[in-house]
Amino acid sequence: QYAATELRADREVVLAAVERNGEALRYAATELRADREFVLAAVERNGEALQYAATELRADREVVLAAVEQDGEALQYAAAELCADCKVVLAAITQWCWALKFSATELRADREVVLAAVEQDGQALQYAATELRADREVVLTAVRQNGEAFQYAATELRADREVVLAAVRQNGEALQYAATELRADREVVLAAVEQDGEALQYAAAELCADCKVVLAAITQWCWALKFSATELRADREVVLAAVEQDGQALQYAATELRADREVVLTAVRQNGEAFQYAATELRADREVVLAAV
Numbered sequence: 001q002y003a004a005t006e007l008r009a010d011r012e013v014v015l016a017a018v019e020r021n022g023e024a025l026r027y028a029a030t031e032l033r034a035d036r037e038f039v040l041a042a043v044e045r046n047g048e049a050l051q052y053a054a055t056e057l058r059a060d061r062e063v064v065l066a067a068v069e070q071d072g073e074a075l076q077y078a079a080a081e082l083c084a085d086c087k088v089v090l091a092a093i094t095q096w097c098w099a100l101k102f103s104a105t106e107l108r109a110d111r112e113v114v115l116a117a118v119e120q121d122g123q124a125l126q127y128a129a130t131e132l133r134a135d136r137e138v139v140l141t142a143v144r145q146n147g148e149a150f151q152y153a154a155t156e157l158r159a160d161r162e163v164v165l166a167a168v169r170q171n172g173e174a175l176q177y178a179a180t181e182l183r184a185d186r187e188v189v190l191a192a193v194e195q196d197g198e199a200l201q202y203a204a205a206e207l208c209a210d211c212k213v214v215l216a217a218i219t220q221w222c223w224a225l226k227f228s229a230t231e232l233r234a235d236r237e238v239v240l241a242a243v244e245q246d247g248q249a250l251q252y253a254a255t256e257l258r259a260d261r262e263v264v265l266t267a268v269r270q271n272g273e274a275f276q277y278a279a280t281e282l283r284a285d286r287e288v289v290l291a292a293v
Contacts, residue, residue: 011038019045033057039126040066047071050078064088072096075103086113093117100127114138122146125153133157140166148173159202164188172196172220175203189213197221200228211238218242225252240265246270250278260289268292 011032012277021209025033025042032038034054038065040063042049046251047070050058059079065088072095075083084104090113092099097120097274100108102240106155107113108131115138122261125133126149132138134154140163142149147170150158159179165188167174172195177184182188184204189211192199197220200208207213209229215238217224222245224232232238234254240263242249247267250258257263259279268291275283275292282288 014046015041023048023052025049030054036060036063039209043067044070047074048077050074051076053077055079058082061085061088065091067093068099069095072099075099076101078102080104083107083195086110088257089113090116093120097121097124098127100124108132111135111138115141118142118145118149120145122149123152125149127154130154136163139163143174144165144170147174148292150174153177158182161185161188164193167207168192168199169195172199174204175199178193178202180204183207184234186210186213190216191222193217193224194220197224200224201226203227205229211235216239219244222246222249223252225249228252229289230254233257236260236263240266243267243270243274245270247274248273248277253277255279261285263290263292 005006022161029286033052039053039057039260043063043066047067050067058077061082064082066076068088072092075092082108083102088109089103089107093116097117100117107134108127113158114128114132118141122145125164126293132153133275139153139157143163143166146169150167160179168188168191172192175192183202186207189203189207194218197217200217208227209232211232213233214228218241222242225242233252234257239253239257243266247270250267258277259282264282265288268288272292
């Protein structure tokens with residue numbers, strides 16, 4: 001942008017600049033931004049340069065294809081008719097799946113196009129047409145790739161056990177988007193907490209009181225103790241499993257276990273900071289204090 005006018009019309013200089021930064025085409029002489037051969041060379045080096053090409057070149061299929069093959073994000077700068085061109089859009093998605101966002105409405109309802117996107121990142125499902133977010137194969141493909149995509153699935157698929165299992169096995173936290181009855185399904189919840197213990201917070205109350213489910217969650221993430229039922233926070237086996245990983249989990253233990261010498265010793269040996277959660281009488285216990293300090 002600071003170059004002399006004659007150099008901003010110099011093909012070699014501008015191409016060298018574009019190669020480093022697509023934004024550079026913005027400062028090129030008007031005639032270069034309308035020069036087909038030059039713009040082709042520019043977008044082949046940096047697809048983002050398409051945004052500064054002359055309007056007619058952003059509607060040129062060959063130019064746009066070259067741009068999106070180099071950088072799929074360049075699709076957002078293409079003329080509307082090319083955002084509805086299946087070959088152009090697929091080329092963009094192949095390079096960058098999020099290009100689905102910039103495709104024409106009718107292509108976001110095209111199974112081939114959407115599958116190409118969600119196979120790369122399931123979360124691209126958010127840009128699919130409503131009917132494809134209700135398409136079982138499309139949604140299964142998306143959640144197997146990225147469980148977070150489950151939040152974009154149609155309501156009826158959130159109650160589909162196979163779809164939910166696929167989602168939580170990939171990302172336990174996807175459990176939060178499952179239908180109520182599946183958050184009370186033991187197998188589904190176990191699969192979720194084994195992948196991510198934090199998912200326990202989304203389980204039905206009765207499963208937060210299920211020892212096997214809670215231990216599975218704590219094994220994966222000790223802080224899941226926080227979401228367990230009151231009676232399990234008073235269970236020595238459960239609390240020991242948590243404090244063995246991080247002593248500070250002691251803060252979620254029942255009062256009587258914070259006064260249990262073995263539990264507290266286990267906690268403070270793992271993390272001295274846990275001592276702050278010990279019962280008053282144990283703060284005067286020399287062995288416990290030495291273990292903590």
